Amino acid sequence: MDATIGIPPAVTEETQAFWNAASQGRLIVERCSACGRDNFPPRGMCRYCRSRSMVPTEITGRGRVYSLTVNYQRWLPELEVPYVIVLVEFDEHPGVRVVGRLRGCPPEAAAIGMAVEVGFEPGPGGYAIPSFYALNR
Amino acid sequence: MGTELLERRAVISGVGQSAIGRRIDRSGFQLTLDAILAAIADAGLTVDDIDGLAMFPGGGKSNLPGYSAANLYEIQDALRITTTWRQGLVEGMSLPFYGAVQAVATGLARHVVVYRTVKEGSAAKKAGGRPAYGSIHPEAEGPLAWLLPIGALSPVCQIAPYAARYLYEFGVTREQIAWIPVTQRKHAALNPDAVYRDPLTVEDYLGSRMISTPICLYDCDVPVDGSTALVISASETVPDLRAPVGLEAMAGVIDGRPSWEQWEDFTRVGYATAAGMWARTDLGPEDVDVAELYDGFTIEAIWWLEALGFCKAGEAGHFVDGGERITLGGQLPLNTWGGQLSGGRLHAAFGHTAEAVRQLRGEAGERQVADAEVAVVTSAGGFEAGAALLTRWR
Numbered sequence: 072m073d074a075t076i077g078i079p080p081a082v083t084e085e086t087q088a089f090w091n092a093a094s095q096g097r098l099i100v101e102r103c104s105a106c107g108r109d110n111f112p113p114r115g116m117c118r119y120c121r122s123r124s125m126v127p128t129e130i131t132g133r134g135r136v137y138s139l140t141v142n143y144q145r146w147l148p149e150l151e152v153p154y155v156i157v158l159v160e161f162d163e164h165p166g167v168r169v170v171g172r173l174r175g176c177p178p179e180a181a182a183i184g185m186a187v188e189v190g191f192e193p194g195p196g197g198y199a200i201p202s203f204y205a206l207n208r
Numbered sequence: 209m210g211t212e213l214l215e216r217r218a219v220i221s222g223v224g225q226s227a228i229g230r231r232i233d234r235s236g237f238q239l240t241l242d243a244i245l246a247a248i249a250d251a252g253l254t255v256d257d258i259d260g261l262a263m264f265p266g267g268g269k270s271n272l273p274g275y276s277a278a279n280l281y282e283i284q285d286a287l288r289i290t291t292t293w294r295q296g297l298v299e300g301m302s303l304p305f306y307g308a309v310q311a312v313a314t315g316l317a318r319h320v321v322v323y324r325t326v327k328e329g330s331a332a333k334k335a336g337g338r339p340a341y342g343s344i345h346p347e348a349e350g351p352l353a354w355l356l357p358i359g360a361l362s363p364v365c366q367i368a369p370y371a372a373r374y375l376y377e378f379g380v381t382r383e384q385i386a387w388i389p390v391t392q393r394k395h396a397a398l399n400p401d402a403v404y405r406d407p408l409t410v411e412d413y414l415g416s417r418m419i420s421t422p423i424c425l426y427d428c429d430v431p432v433d434g435s436t437a438l439v440i441s442a443s444e445t446v447p448d449l450r451a452p453v454g455l456e457a458m459a460g461v462i463d464g465r466p467s468w469e470q471w472e473d474f475t476r477v478g479y480a481t482a483a484g485m486w487a488r489t490d491l492g493p494e495d496v497d498v499a500e501l502y503d504g505f506t507i508e509a510i511w512w513l514e515a516l517g518f519c520k521a522g523e524a525g526h527f528v529d530g531g532e533r534i535t536l537g538g539q540l541p542l543n544t545w546g547g548q549l550s551g552g553r554l555h556a557a558f559g560h561t562a563e564a565v566r567q568l569r570g571e572a573g574e575r576q577v578a579d580a581e582v583a584v585v586t587s588a589g590g591f592e593a594g595a596a597l598l599t600r601w602r
Binding site: 078086144171 | 355417
């Protein structure tokens with residue numbers, strides 16, 4: 072699979088673990104050891120109880136599309152269009168919303184509320200990017 | 209009210225703009241000087257009266273080509289002035305004059321020039337289309353690190369999911385929303401400085417190409433070259449000023465997660481800022497004569513119509529349908545200069561503020577709102593929201 076065209080992320084000490092896990096096809100967020108809430112993006116501090124004791128936890132369950140857009144504009148040379156951008160939330164991980172691409176259905180079939188599965192695809196700069204898979208198309 | 213509000217100790221004294229167009233064959237620096245000199249003259253002041261300088265954004269690196277032009281120190285050097293207060297902003301209050309008002313109200317300066325210069329029209333031409341984020345520094349930092357790698361390469365892709373969610377929750381239609389760009393184009397026809405002045409119809413809108421669903425071409429503002437400068441003055445200098453405009457209230461509240469993709473509720477985007485503004489005045493929505501609401505994209509004007517209380521949540525589609533309420537002679541004339549959709553993307557509410565000042569002075573020519581006494585100006589939305597109420601000087 073050819074890498075998706077885009078702009079690579081500047082990886083920080085806070086986000087390194089996310090991108091490392093992504094390269095293994097795993098979606099991780101931070102879980103607070105003190106209050107148990109999940110946090111994303113990773114900040115090294117729980118935004119609910121301000122504990123600094125954060126541990127990675129993997130999201131494996133289904134997500135649901137909070138909103139989306141189908142992009143038709145070729146922003147960069149070689150960018151293949153159209154493609155779907157989804158913002159995904161997870162019933163079992165309240166407060167977590169992850170942005171990614173959507174695969175597994177025609178762009179026009181993508182819809183708010185649609186169930187998706189976690190996945191990744193090769194992205195810019197050698198990074199793997201979130202690429203969700205449509206379930207009930 | 210016990211203590212006088214800070215913003216009541218400041219006035220907007222001058223507005224100046226350079227030539228504005230899809231491509232102006234003149235450097236951003238020269239456009240900036242054009243606008244600044246015009247604004248100072250408009251205020252009835254001289255260059256030597258200016259003792260404060262502010263720009264948006266600051267000198268930090270921008271990742272959109274043409275987004276910023278004219279370094280603050282080089283402008284000060286060219287004007288050969290002494291400044292007692294300066295500010296460059298990217299992360300901060302999105303209203304162009306917020307910091308300057310604080311400076312003159314607290315005595316740190318008397319007359320502050322605030323400017324915003326864009327060369328995005330030229331940049332778009334050079335790139336063969338509206339450029340992507342990352343065209344200058346090809347690495348995505350901060351909140352953009354989650355957006356650019358997956359292909360949300362432009363502000364359009366970041367705002368489009370807000371519009372999608374709004375249409376989904378409220379059942380508002382694109383046929384209704386079309387009346388915002390269509391009506392604003394009608395206003396632009398009365399503004400000789402607007403970039404697009406030919407009539408636009410709802411059919412044109414519905415037939416235009418999709419950029420990022422549900423945002424089509426005519427939902428997007430127009431990248432331009434141009435500069436706007438404002439002069440903000442301490443209110444005790446009013447006797448020296450040609451035509452000051454009052455500042456009744458202003459606010460910029462972030463009550464949600466401060467990034468486009470993490471903001472919790474995509475249908476409630478300026479409510480805390482609107483509430484913050486109304487809390488600082490006895491005036492209410494019914495007192496507003498003209499609304500200059502930020503319209504980088506059509507949906508942003510919709511956010512503000514609802515957040516400011518001109519209509520209820522989800523009712524903006526009905527409110528703008530047919531265009532009568534939002535045009536000249538209607539209940540709430542909206543973006544009387546054409547807005548950024550037809551007047552040009554002068555950004556950060558600089559174009560909106562300039563027009564509000566003209567309207568409140570009665571200097572808006574053919575598009576003058578009769579007897580305009582109160583104008584509302586907003587900037588962006590969400591974590592970049594700003595709102596201000598401007599009044600005719602008594």
